[in-house]
Amino acid sequence: MIGGLLPGVKQIANVAASPGIVHKSILLPDVHSGYGFAIGNIAAFDMDDPQSIVSNGAVGFDINCFVR
Numbered sequence: 001m002i003g004g005l006l007p008g009v010k011q012i013a014n015v016a017a018s019p020g021i022v023h024k025s026i027l028l029p030d031v032h033s034g035y036g037f038a039i040g041n042i043a044a045f046d047m048d049d050p051q052s053i054v055s056n057g058a059v060g061f062d063i064n065c066f067v068r
Contacts, residue, residue, distance in 0.1 A: 005031060008038035020045045020052025 008031045015037055016025035022044040031040035036055055045052045 004033060007033035008040070011036065011038040012041050015041060015043050018043070018045070018053050018055075020047075020049035022046050 009027070011033055012025050012027050012031070015021070018025075024043070026042040027038070028040035028042065031038050033039070034041070037043075045054070047054075
């Protein structure tokens with residue numbers, strides 16, 4: 001299944017299991033699948049943790065995606 005809520009939720013769970021995450025991976029109301037990070041996913045990472053990640057997928061590729 002491509003796009004939609006359920007693949008986005010799976011991506012949010014994957015982000016929550018990423019090394020160096022601080023506390024939670026948060027889902028926003030407009031969530032849907034993206035490239036690595038779901039669109040509508042927020043997460044913070046501890047940059048002092050040497051295993052922490054930096055993901056350009058968190059920047060977003062879905063500008064103006066049904067939310068105006």
